[in-house]
Amino acid sequence: MKYRNCMIAYDFGGSMRVGPHPDETGWSDKYEMIVGSCYLVAKKASDLENHVQMLLEFHHAVVRDGVSVAVAHKAFLAIDEYKALMAEDVET
Numbered sequence: 001m002k003y004r005n006c007m008i009a010y011d012f013g014g015s016m017r018v019g020p021h022p023d024e025t026g027w028s029d030k031y032e033m034i035v036g037s038c039y040l041v042a043k044k045a046s047d048l049e050n051h052v053q054m055l056l057e058f059h060h061a062v063v064r065d066g067v068s069v070a071v072a073h074k075a076f077l078a079i080d081e082y083k084a085l086m087a088e089d090v091e092t
Contacts, residue, residue, distance in 0.1 A: 003054050003081050004043055007036035010075075013066035018078040033065065051081055058082075 001020065009031035010016035019027050021037045028034055035057045037043060042050060058076055061067040076082040077092055086092070 001078060001080060003050050003079050004037045004045075006079060007034055007038045008057055008061070008075070009034045010061055010065070010067050010072075014071075016061065016067050016071050016075040018075050033061075035060075047081075051085060054079065054081060055085075 005021060006018050007021040007023065007028060008016065008018050009028040011032045017027070042053065045053065058072055062069055062072050083092060
């Protein structure tokens with residue numbers, strides 16, 4: 001799914017999931033933090049701006065909020081741009 005059509009939901013130091021925005025089924029209700037295209041700026045941003053924001057959200061979740069790199073990486077694989085920006089030898 002495209003970054004501008006998803007949201008990233010996670011628990012501090014715990015689980016993470018990437019899913020559609022808007023959340024019409026309530027899948028994100030159980031998480032403590034929600035970021036991504038739920039902010040209007042993401043809908044209007046350029047592709048480059050969204051790439052930077054996506055990678056910053058990964059960084060914030062891991063470094064600031066304690067989500068493990070493995071958990072964040074696995075969740076972010078649902079984002080088309082994340083997979084496209086990775087080196088070819090990164091395991092998906």
